[in-house]
Amino acid sequence: MTTTPHPLVTRARQLADGLLTPNAETVDRTEVPAGHIEAIKGSGLLGIGAPEDYGGSAAPASVAREIAEILSGACCSTWFVQTQHHTPVATLMKGAAPVRERLLGPLARGELLSGVAYAHLRTYPRRPVRVVRERGGWRFDGTVPWYTGWGLNDVMLLAGVTGAGEAVFAFAEAREQPGLRASPPIRLAALTAARTVSLELDGLWLPEEAVALRTPYERWAAEDRPKTVAASPAVFGVAEAALALLDDDTAGPLRTRLSGVRDHAYALADEAAPHEHLDERLALRLRSHEVLSAATTAAVVSGGGRSMVLSSKAQRLAREALFLLVQGQTAESRRAHLDALAS
Structure with a gap:
């Protein structure tokens, strides 16, 4: 039996296939156009976790992760602009300040980014x-x-x-x-x-x-730490995009490794309290980057000299992998990553 995708996942795939992926190399050499953002605003994706009373979808975290993988794998630059939006929404959801009533609805409905x-x-x-x-x-x-x-x-x-x-x-x-x-x-x-x-x-x-x-500050830092040690769905999204450029014999073992890390990381996210298993989560973050590096390197090698052309998808994905290495990095994650590389 197959499970019917969440409507927002379907919309994300349509957006990726029809707009983001076909224009990703052009966007990479220029800038995210306003038209991409208007499409995101009109898709309902900006209210994915927001309360239904405010115009959001109140979708589960698993749906948000799947959408992040789809968007990042299609156009990481567009994903990165829109992903910033979800922290302000989450911040407003936790409070009762006047600004919540002024902004949560417009942000959840995609009227504002x-x-x-x-x-x-x-x-x-x-x-x-x-x-x-x-x-x-x-x-x-x-x-x-x-x-x-x-x-x-x-x-x-x-x-x-x-x-x-x-x-x-x-x-x-x-x-x-x-x-x-x-x-x-x-x-x-x-x-x-x-x-x-x-x-x-x-x-x-x-x-x-x-x-x-x-x-x-100490209270905020304690709540922030789980975010900075967790594996990012964008890492899995970009890795999957790189694996799609490879033949089955090369992609197969890497996809198995990627799925193992993803399944473990997401299980911890769903089943454990946010402040549990932090060291294990950080280890999985590092492993996810190892697979991402292998996948994007393989894509560049597979493309040969063509990978050095700026219009190469493999090269773009490899550079995006470098970006994701340091995105959301803290002193703790940096030290752990350097120790892992040196061992």
Whole structure:
């Protein structure tokens, strides 16, 4: 018996086959077009985990993972822009602040796209973005080193840390404004198309009503850690796209390895509490990258000299694999990866 795919999975496959995959090499050499984002907005995928009362689908995590694999394997740059959106939605779902009622519905329905500007929190006790109370709201100063989706996002979830060690998350419009200036787009070895910039904050003021979350940094870091040790569905999606370029004899053993890691990682995600088996989850993350590296390397080798042409799919996937090595990286995951490579 076969199981009928979730409607959102069907839509993701249609979007991948009809729009993302055919244009992926062009996007890689240019930028994610607004048309891709409009298609994502209209697909219902942006509300995948949001409550139905707010226009979302409240789909299970397994569906979200499958969709992430489909989108990342089709066009990793487009996937990376839209994947930022799901953290702001999840943040709003946990709170009862006024900003929830203002933004959760539009974000869940795909009327607005949100980016995130908070990865720098993982460098604490360094405080690249400092927050202080000012005029009944909050003043943000400092530098956001990486912000993806500039020119495509409508809003952003911005975070900084106070002098007392409190993490403050607030929504701002994703545009230049008093106190917020964006750099030119950053040229990257992969995913330049995702429109990544750095943001200079010089007295950006946001009202109290824009705040979605205030929490001690240590509490936020404890909740964040499981995310940074887990294997990413995008790794499996890009690996599958690379395996599709190989003959069956080469792809077969690699696909078996990939399936084993994926099944183990997803079983832990579904069956264990978020803070259980963290070392095992990190080991699986490293193993997933080993298979990804093997799959994309095999695709390049299989393509021969043609793989050196910028229009080569194999080369694009290999560069995307390099990007995923460091995406969401922390000092812990970096050390573990380096130790594994040295052993």
